[in-house]
Amino acid sequence: MLFNSLSFVVFLLIVLVLYYSKLFGWTNKKRMLLIASYVFYGLWNPPLVILLWISTVVDWTAGNKLAVENDIKKRKFWLLLSMFVNLGFLGFFKYGNFLMENFVSVVNALGLDYQPRPMDIILPMGISFYTFQTMSYTIDMYYKRMSPARTFLDFALYVTFFPQLVAGPIVRAQELITQFYESKRATTEQFFWGLFLLTTGLFQKVVLADTLLADVSDDVFGTAKVLHGVDAWVGTIAFSGQIFFDFAGYSTCAIGIALMLGIILPDNFKYPYAALGFSDLWRRWHISLSTWLRDYLYIPLGGNRNGLTRMYVALMITMLLGGLWHGAAWTFIVWGGLHGTYLILERLQKQYLPFKITAYNGIFLAFITFSCVNITWVFFRADTFKKSWDMIKSMFYAQTDGAKILGNFDIIKVCTVIGIMFLCHWFMRNSSLKKLAHKAPPWVLGVAWAVLFFLIVISQGSGEQFIYFQF
Template sequence: MLFPTVDFAVFFLVVFTGSWLLRPYKIAWRWFILASSCVFYGWWDWNYLMLLFLSIGINWFLGLAVFRSLTPEGERTDASRWIVRIAVVVNLGILGYFKYFDFFVSTIADKMRSIGISVDAPILNIILPIGISFFTFQAISYVIDIGRGQWRKPLTLLDFAVYLSFFAHLVAGPIVRASEFAPQLDELPDPRYVRSAEAFMLIFRGMFKKVVISSFLAVQIVDPVFANPNAYGPMAVLWAIYAYAIQIYADFSGYTDIAIGVALLLGIRFPQNFDSPYIALSLQDFWSRWHMTLSRWLRDYLYIPLGGNRGSKAMTYRNLFLVMIIGGLWHGANWTFVVWGAIHGSYLVAERIVKAKWKGHELGLPPLLVKAMQWFLVFNVVCLAWVFFRATSVDEAFTLLGRLFASSGSAAGVSLLLVFVIVASIASQFVPQRFPQKAEVWFATWAPALQIAALAGGLVLVDALGPEGIAPFIYFQF
């Protein structure tokens, strides 16, 4: 079930009403939310539910086993460490089978062909279950957190099932930790004080970004240029790259906005996932603003266990680079994602080296100019990496980049409206947070009839400005 559809609107009205009616009855409410999440996920394909249930069962059991193997003081034991390792291997094994098996087999087959050995690769054309990367990462974090002694009491099976399957974050995040979600299951939010203004704003903003901005940029320039870069000249290619940077932001942050808004209406607060990433002045800053819940997952469950910045500088750089490569592979089984991760990893390392070397040095330039140059550099490095993220193959990415230096080619798709949308989308990220917050407070004081008119008008506007039908969210494929 996609968020911006009539199906979801009707589904959510039922869930919202049922949720608030059942909220005081803890067990009944949990079963109701679990059933709703199953309907939401099963709407795509009921067979996927089996995989979700399997993940819930295995990880709950392993979480319990880890907890029982800790010392009474919550200290780790050899047994607990082994069970955590098993949990990680099992989860990554399932993820690997669905996500990387074909990639692995075809890469091996290609390598063997290159040395003259012809093999018939057993490609399975496996369909990737929606959201598997997200709920698998959440499950891993739960078991590891128990193993680290950060949870003194494992969740009940019902609570764990509600946590892992909660429909608002199930298919494309944010990646919520059990420590953030589970305490909210026991709280009883007051139905008189639902944060409606913030939620409505988030949902409307998310829909506008996804349905209008992302779709417009995709159809207007991104899809045509990335499909046939050879047909386009430098102008169209450059704007297509910038447009994709905005498209993927609008698409993914749009989904997250809707997810956070929907959860908020049910009295559940999700962590923030985006914080104006395109205003970043360094790549480190960018990663503290882009897909924040994935960034901190990679930091806590990969970067720090690898040694983080506790060892030598070389080890820190290695860890940074490795984390970005693995982060790239998390997005999909393709060398394009590896290159994308490598660009980010290399630049993060370079940034640290340069910062260390230039510490205390002054360029003698106005601070504003320095900031503008930093912003320009970071934004363009991020855009360069997006080319590999979007391209079908590394070759196609290089073909597209090569067209930036072509002497001819069409500029079709580049229009004043396109440039305005891209520039306005970037500029909107520089608007201080207090302005939308003030708008939310003001909106909440409107007469309900006026709020109804505004919401209805917003829905009609989004539908009219958007394309016929809703394309799936980009991040569903991850």
Template sequence: MVFDSFLFWYFYAVVLLAYFRLPHRGQNALLLGASYVFYACWDWRFLGLIWASTAVDYAVGRGLARTDAPSRRRALLLASVGTNLSILGFFKYWDFFARELGALLAAIGLPAAPPTLGLILPVGISFYTFQTMSYTIDVYRRQTPACADPLDFALFVAFFPQLVAGPIERAGRLIGQIARPRAPGVEDVRAGTYLILIGLFKKVVLADSLAPLVESVFTGDASARAGPEVVMGAYAFALQIYGDFSGYSSIAQGVARWLGFQLTDNFRHPFFARDLGDLWRRWHVSLSTWLRDYVYVPLGGSRRGAWRTASNLLITFTLCGLWHGAAWTFVAWGAFHGALLAARALLRSSAQPERPWALGDVGRAALTFHAFCAGLLLIRAESLTQSVELVAAIVARPVMTDLAAAGLAMVAFYSTPLLLFEAWLERRGDLHGLLSAPWPARAAVQGYMVWMLVLFHPGAKSVFYYFQF
């Protein structure tokens, strides 16, 4: 049951109808039940993992609230982090590490091969385990109070709008909203409608329309590709995953907003970033802030000199790559970003302060976008070998083909209006600036999106790309 399916909207309509007839506690119970049904529609067998994660972290939170003994607090935290990482590690990484260990042992002449289990990756596991871990770490750090109500906590873990692909919410932000009575008003409905509409536009019109272009470049024999085809494929993939994931996040925000919840803005016009650091403050914000707060800062952050900062960035982003997927292509992608950010940290003494856009920033933004696209050749390729072949094709076969010409035109056709709109929002300095714009501007933008949704719905759906993470 995905957000761009009619089935989800029937489900959501039923939830909404019941929701507004219930008192606050009843609403929370309804949302929890609906969240489990939503997840069970993916695969009911993995509900047990959510329940295990919920039970352990609720108990750990209560335990942390009851004790001040440092050793006991540390033990409780380790139990929570250990449980969540074990679940994640087993289901997501077991086969990868078993294969690689087997290959390593074979390379040194040992025949032992650890068994691979062929496990299915439970959808959303990377998101909800990180969310519950952040809760116990925050309670341990006394940055957030332990949640007393098991129903509220269970809803925090399983809240269906953001259960399977984020945004990864912090307890301090979401549990408070769960615990308080909610009364969504006209503004919530307006904002929610806008978020849902732009989310569906990004997913259905942008991402799904560009998906065949990406498939045509990255599937099959990379050595036969022409250079412009690879460049077009990288552009198309950048816009596809942006449309896919930011679209999903927007719909999640809109769906939650109608229920009276405000979720984190997960994307802040990333293609207007003026350097890679800026990009990571705009792309998958809930993950990058998670990694900042729970990995990068505890490693020492930028407090211990340029070299230590650089190594911390490299470690953090390599882990970021591993979070995205259990394959060397993902690790290489993370390390690629880490290395570029580390180089930047070594070459520049301090972060640039926020400043208005200047003409030279267009070039910086273009350079940042191309660095991002170069990284995507790693993450989208089927293997590191294919990545190398694709890069080689750019240099060795600069021949404009029908596919490249048509693909570049399609990329421009589908993305230019959205990027112009985002440029306008960027200039206003307000992510949701359309909501306060004059009604003709609102009607024109939303009318365009609706028309495109009706007329440029490509028919064939591609799954939300980030579900595999």
């Protein structure tokens, strides 16, 4: 089920009515939320709920065993079992086709004529998110960083909680499960702030991403023509805006919906396009994934504890796998590799060419960071390396004889939206929407809220899927 759909409006209303009715005690409310979460997921593809159940049962069992087991070998067994099941699902459903294609390419390159039957594997929605979330529980249990979930219901709800089930934020067990232990009810302030966040998230998705930016990005990345430099840049920045508004929109909706139930989810985006460098970017973009990769991959790989070279290797491996997490294609791995390279270059710069960031050079540095990020988006969005390379050539050679496929109005529209987005990120980089709303008089917030609502309604959209669902 998509947040930007009529069925979700009805679904949410029913959940809220049941949640705030006096029919149920807290345990039954949690049961209702769990069933609602399975319905939310099952309305997309009912049989794939079984994967959620298997993940839940395996990690619940592994967590309980790890809580009482002291034998190191047995502890490792339970950890490995959890990882085998979760990564096995991820590997089969998400990377099965990719692995087979690469295997076939290698075999064919060796001169053997092998053409397997297509596997036609369905990619379960949000599998990368919930497998990472549930794995974090078992890993934390293995390292004895937390106590086991008190009840199976609490754990199952942690794995399946519908607001963040399919596209995050990837919440740590400690942060979410403990909230289920005691009865939760949103305060009036929380409820309406949650509703405002839901409206804001939908505005980002439906109006900014789908209505104002998606078509330009799709046209530019969908054409087989070699493009004029302006078209290539405008298409790329349109995608950078589209993916931000799409994904941040989802996270904002998720946080808002959870808040309407009295549950607090962590921020996932903090104005990332005003980042000063790439370390800063990853502290602001998809925070729940970058901290997950830091805690469960980069640090176990040695982090910065084993010298510079090992640190760079750990950093690069983390970013390459981070790229692969986003999609089963070599273009995503290159995207991760570019980010890894940026991070290494930034550390070298800080070591050998340090300079002070001031109010004057800050925005310039943010703009440089944003521009470099845009280059990586080309590999993220393009279907093939040929397309990526054509785009990069157009962007840097500024091919004057390339095809002009965008009209002037589209160029102005995209540049205006992206320009405003960049400036908003810059001026908000050390602030938050909540702080801004606190300062605004109620009527100003009310008018702004009405404008968001009105624009969502007149944009309508066709219930387009969030980009990050495929990850």
